[in-house]
Amino acid sequence: MKYISTRSKIEPITSAEAILQGLSEDGGLFVPESIPRMKLEEIESLIGMTYEQRAAAILQKFLTDYTADELAECSELAYDWFDTRAKVPLSILIRNETNTEAPVGVMELWHGPTSAFKDMALQMLPRLMSAALKKTGEQKEILILVATSGDTGKAALAGFADVPQTKIMVFYPDGGVSKIQRLQMVTQAGKNVNVTAVRGNFDDAQTGVKNIFGDEKIREELAKANVKLSSANSINWGRLVPQIVYYFSSYVEFVKEGYFKIGDPVNVAVPTGNFGNILAGYYAKKMGLPVKKLICASNINHVLTDFFQTGIYDRNRAFHKTITPSMDILISSNLERLLYHETNDIERVKNFMAELKETGKYKIDAPLKKRLDKIFYADYADEAETSSMIRRIFENFKYLVDTHTAVALSVIGKYRHDTRDMLPVIVASTASPFKFTAAVLNSLGESTQGIDDLEQLDKLSNLTNKRVPKNLASLESAKVLHENICDKEEMAARVLEFAKK
Numbered sequence: 495m496k497y498i499s500t501r502s503k504i505e506p507i508t509s510a511e512a513i514l515q516g517l518s519e520d521g522g523l524f525v526p527e528s529i530p531r532m533k534l535e536e537i538e539s540l541i542g543m544t545y546e547q548r549a550a551a552i553l554q555k556f557l558t559d560y561t562a563d564e565l566a567e568c569s570e571l572a573y574d575w576f577d578t579r580a581k582v583p584l585s586i587l588i589r590n591e592t593n594t595e596a597p598v599g600v601m602e603l604w605h606g607p608t609s610a611f612k613d614m615a616l617q618m619l620p621r622l623m624s625a626a627l628k629k630t631g632e633q634k635e636i637l638i639l640v641a642t643s644g645d646t647g648k649a650a651l652a653g654f655a656d657v658p659q660t661k662i663m664v665f666y667p668d669g670g671v672s673k674i675q676r677l678q679m680v681t682q683a684g685k686n687v688n689v690t691a692v693r694g695n696f697d698d699a700q701t702g703v704k705n706i707f708g709d710e711k712i713r714e715e716l717a718k719a720n721v722k723l724s725s726a727n728s729i730n731w732g733r734l735v736p737q738i739v740y741y742f743s744s745y746v747e748f749v750k751e752g753y754f755k756i757g758d759p760v761n762v763a764v765p766t767g768n769f770g771n772i773l774a775g776y777y778a779k780k781m782g783l784p785v786k787k788l789i790c791a792s793n794i795n796h797v798l799t800d801f802f803q804t805g806i807y808d809r810n811r812a813f814h815k816t817i818t819p820s821m822d823i824l825i826s827s828n829l830e831r832l833l834y835h836e837t838n839d840i841e842r843v844k845n846f847m848a849e850l851k852e853t854g855k856y857k858i859d860a861p862l863k864k865r866l867d868k869i870f871y872a873d874y875a876d877e878a879e880t881s882s883m884i885r886r887i888f889e890n891f892k893y894l895v896d897t898h899t900a901v902a903l904s905v906i907g908k909y910r911h912d913t914r915d916m917l918p919v920i921v922a923s924t925a926s927p928f929k930f931t932a933a934v935l936n937s938l939g940e941s942t943q944g945i946d947d948l949e950q951l952d953k954l955s956n957l958t959n960k961r962v963p964k965n966l967a968s969l970e971s972a973k974v975l976h977e978n979i980c981d982k983e984e985m986a987a988r989v990l991e992f993a994k995k
């Protein structure tokens with residue numbers, strides 16, 4: 495299987511090359527030339543496998559230039575330090591007193607080292623990169639640069655720590671991340687990691703990183719030190735492909751629990767930001783997983799809801815900060831891959847993206863909209879709906895969800911109400927409720943005024959009788975290893991210094 499660009503005709507490349515390169519030179523995203531199929535018997539055979547074995551089997555369909563042994567090793571290493579043997583447990587919510595409610599399987603994607611779903615991919619990507627370096631004979635060391643507003647930084651650090659032939663450097667705005675987010679980053683161990691605070695805001699840090707990527711002189715100097723820059727961006731194919739696995743895995747877990755038979759249809763609901771997670775669900779459906787509808791859930795930054803409902807993508811609108819910050823996004827980059835697969839027309843995709851860049855909007859035609867209507871349902875939840883869903887789920891099921899998961903659960907309710915379609919639903923639960931403690935406490939009617947981040951963890955734990963994830967509970971006593979701080983003008987110098995170390 496080879497990879498091509500969504501925007502122009504390029505010589506197809508291997509998956510290892512696509513993963514190392516990240517973005518195509520024409521600005522497009524790498525996509526597989528065709529989407530592999532899984533027969534029902536093959537899906538059924540996943541039932542008897544561990545999560546790691548399921549991952550290796552599905553990755554092999556796309557990463558055909560990797561050997562089975564390489565993928566087995568990548569999977570073992572990636573999910574080794576998850577806090578449950580299942581890796582992605584499925585918690586099934588069903589009301590017993592009535593049989594009008596169909597089950598909702600909550601796919602818990604937050605048992606990794608940072609308690610949020612980015613771990614699913616960011617634990618795998620570094621392993622795939624490291625193997626790709628070996629396969630392609632690349633001698634240079636890869637230096638991953640990240641500017642973070644909080645969560646991605648820690649997930650990337652945890653993923654790349656001590657991975658051979660890689661280094662990782664994370665910049666965060668000094669005073670611009672939560673106490674927990676800062677502690678998560680500055681306590682990160684590993685011989686190849688650097689964490690530096692930047693005097694400025696997130697935009698300063700991000701602009702600094704972008705400038706370094708675009709600076710020919712710095713690249714040359716790094717090349718002399720045998721170092722090549724790369725990013726761990728969510729548009730990298732190596733981040734997308736591990737996300738396809740859990741849709742298959744959760745489907746067969748649902749079957750294993752006896753709720754339906756192999757081959758029976760389900761719906762899938764995803765709290766969506768950059769359109770990566772739900773796109774992985776789309777690939778699973780195209781591969782043959784019996785998914786009827788993909789339910790795309792947004793918060794009040796509902797660019798995607800409007801796109802699916804009207805056929806117009808328009809980012810020209812007010813931006814809202816919400817209690818679901820990981821979905822506060824107005825440009826969903828991975829949508830480009832969907833447009834490519836549903837049109838097979840690089841000219842059209844290129845034009846859509848050019849229009850988006852120039853005017854902030856584009857419109858798809860009626861036949862394409864009709865195709866998407868068959869696959870997707872889209873709606874959004876506002877802040878009050880999200881909060882009330884957290885409370886209701888806790889009251890009804892004694893089950894605690896984070897704000898992002900609550901958005902998806904609200905939209906499932908709207909979908910079922912609109913369509914009367916009562917198929918079982920698999921919902922992507924993208925963060926531990928302890929990752930968004932204040933909003934969850936407030937939703938349960940508790941005040942957080944004057945209570946420190948770390949104390950809030952205990953408060954939520956005592957209130958709900960749920961355990962604080964170990965990685966968060968241990969932060970208070972963890973050793974601070976990184977106290978670097980710099981001005982934004984100094985970032986490039988710090989990168990060179992670290993690269994040469």
Ligand SMILES: *Cc1c(COP(=O)(O)O)cnc(C)c1O
Pocket residue numbers: 610611612645728765766767768769770771772820821898924925
């Ligand atoms: C990143 C993230 C999302 C959005 O996922 P996309 O792949 O960007 O659509 C949702 N919830 C949480 C908690 C996240 O961290």
